[in-house]
Amino acid sequence: GAGMKVILDTDPGIDDALAFILLKAMPEISLQAITVTHGNTTVEKCTTNALKLVELLGMRDVPVAMGATEPLVKTLSVAEETHGDTGLGHAVLPNPTTTIVESNAANLIIDIVNANPGEITILCIGPVTNLALALLKDPTLRKKIKNVVSMAGTIHYPGNATPSSEYNVFCDPESFDILLRSGIDLTIVPLDVTYQCLFTKAHIERLAGAREDVCNFIDRSTAFYMEFHAEYQGIQGCAINDPLAAAILVKPDLVKMRDYYVDIELHGEFTTAKISADHFNASGKAPNAKVAMEVDVDAFMDFFIERVKTL
Ligand code: RIB
Numbered sequence: 581g582a583g584m585k586v587i588l589d590t591d592p593g594i595d596d597a598l599a600f601i602l603l604k605a606m607p608e609i610s611l612q613a614i615t616v617t618h619g620n621t622t623v624e625k626c627t628t629n630a631l632k633l634v635e636l637l638g639m640r641d642v643p644v645a646m647g648a649t650e651p652l653v654k655t656l657s658v659a660e661e662t663h664g665d666t667g668l669g670h671a672v673l674p675n676p677t678t679t680i681v682e683s684n685a686a687n688l689i690i691d692i693v694n695a696n697p698g699e700i701t702i703l704c705i706g707p708v709t710n711l712a713l714a715l716l717k718d719p720t721l722r723k724k725i726k727n728v729v730s731m732a733g734t735i736h737y738p739g740n741a742t743p744s745s746e747y748n749v750f751c752d753p754e755s756f757d758i759l760l761r762s763g764i765d766l767t768i769v770p771l772d773v774t775y776q777c778l779f780t781k782a783h784i785e786r787l788a789g790a791r792e793d794v795c796n797f798i799d800r801s802t803a804f805y806m807e808f809h810a811e812y813q814g815i816q817g818c819a820i821n822d823p824l825a826a827a828i829l830v831k832p833d834l835v836k837m838r839d840y841y842v843d844i845e846l847h848g849e850f851t852t853a854k855i856s857a858d859h860f861n862a863s864g865k866a867p868n869a870k871v872a873m874e875v876d877v878d879a880f881m882d883f884f885i886e887r888v889k890t891l
Pocket residue numbers: 591593594595596619620705706707731740746747748821822
């Protein structure tokens with residue numbers, strides 16, 4: 581069958597690239613489009629990276645659309661210390677021959693959702709500017725999107741962009757606020773679970789025998805990412821945030837969800853872009869998100885490695 585229809589919204593990005601690889605190894609998913617956003621690097625570089633990955637993985641049948649060059653309100657904040665100046669660390673891929681589609685990302689999201697009402701899952705693994713723009717341009721969209729899974733935010737774990745905010749939300753907090761208020765079935769995959777999923781050289785060794793070009797890409801891209809984690813965060817290995825958000829599409833039992841009312845600080849002095857989950861329901865407000873608060877790390881790493889070996 582067609583499988584789960586998914587739009588991937590992404591800022592590739594080293595861990596985004598690992599999510600591309602995992603999605604290719606998830607036949608349960610029918611990837612309808614890849615929409616690219618500013619984030620880990622400029623939208624132009626992220627788009628080139630998306631086209632390079634599409635060619636590495638044989639996804640040329642998936643339309644790629646370039647999206648927002650900058651956040652809704654804030655100025656652009658790229659993370660080239662984390663992902664390198666290309667956005668893919670030390671990995672080198674051939675220059676792409678495929679091109680992007682005419683539509684920009686927001687319009688492609690609008691067109692695909694309107695053509696498949698109630699059927700589209702949007703997997704957001706970068707700042708959510710494209711989705712926010714689509715929701716603003718077509719107010720009927722929020723009722724037609726099946727659900728959104730967003731790698732975003734942090735609840736109890738320290739922020740990786742500021743002491744209290746996670747990078748994707750930090751890049752464009754106003755867009756994330758629009759998503760939180762949209763009424764869409766929203767699953768949030770925060771740093772609380774993704775930073776438990778530390779990919780190491782031992783995991784790379786377990787990939788022995790898998791497709792050599794993919795393994796080489798994983799080794800070269802994560803080598804840079806591991807250097808960042810060691811130097812900036814004193815962490816051995818690298819947090820593979822985005823692949824966890826992809827994995828739960830087909831293996832939701834990898835995580836334990838909690839229904840929370842989640843809000844966001846837009847005007848803090850030190851806490852702008854912090855999201856808060858109302859654990860004790862102090863606000864009395866109904867939940868607006870399912871938040872992954874626990875993860876079976878070994879089961880996820882096994883899943884990732886097993887699936888990559890099927891390529
Ligand atoms: O905070 C982690 C998130 O920010 C990941 O999606 C990573 O790719 C960066 O975009």
